[in-house]
Amino acid sequence: MTITYSCVANGRAVLAELALTGGSYQEAAAKVLRQVLLKAEPVTIIQIGSYVYHTLFIDGITYLCATDNGLDTMAPSAFLKKMEYNRNQSDNTVSSVKSQVTDVKNIMLRNIDTVLEKETVTIITEGAEDPQATAEEFEKSRKTPKRTWWKCVKIVITTLTVLLSVIVILLSTHVIPT
Incomplete structure (x- = not known):
């Protein structure tokens, strides 16, 4: 399992992002951010194409990461919590x-x-x-x-x-x- 993309967003506005592999994650990330804002649930997992997007939504800020393996949920969850802790x-x-x-x-x-x-x-x-x-x-x-x-x-x-x-x-x- 590899985390290939991560970002932090306020609403739909991406504040910071990092892609470790080539590819366009912005379009998929925008879809995920829309769904997260509509649901307003603290944790969301969404699969788009071959990537699984994990989100942590706290106080209007969304922490998002994309992985290439949908079976592992522990590593992305720990990664997102560490991002929120640093904030x-x-x-x-x-x-x-x-x-x-x-x-x-x-x-x-x-x-x-x-x-x-x-x-x-x-x-x-x-x-x-x-x-x-x-x-x-x-x-x-x-x-x-x-x-x-x-x-x-x-x-x-x-x-x-x-x-x-x-x-x-x-x-x-x-x-x-x-």
């Missing part, structure tokens, strides 16, 4: 990356607030010590926290942009499967 692992990876990005963002926002508070305290204490401060000096000191805040905001935006770019690149190169 759950990648979801955890993406979730952990999203969580890390959120944590970094929250830490940076707290740091910005701390810096702004320190700048405000410094400005207030300097003004209290020197009652002769002019309106110009006060205006300059008032603009300093805004500049600092904008610098921090730019750093946060740059960091988030870089992190999101890395995630997009990893997703597009299939390092993190979707």
Whole structure:
């Protein structure tokens, strides 16, 4: 028994596929996907031509493989369960990356607030010590926290942009499967 073709589909849209032998599996796979969606059963076995198509349907995602032997159902079943198990692992990876990005963002926002508070305290204490401060000096000191805040905001935006770019690149190169 050989698994000659496998794919993962969301509805009728094939997300990923691999054919180990020559031949056109797409037409037969499309028929099988239609039948799986109509039946909505978790496990389906369908014979088309000389191939037997085994499917596992979970949460709208169909895991499909084609074999050249209809007598063996254990190996295709184990193969499909392993494919589904790998999907759950990648979801955890993406979730952990999203969580890390959120944590970094929250830490940076707290740091910005701390810096702004320190700048405000410094400005207030300097003004209290020197009652002769002019309106110009006060205006300059008032603009300093805004500049600092904008610098921090730019750093946060740059960091988030870089992190999101890395995630997009990893997703597009299939390092993190979707």
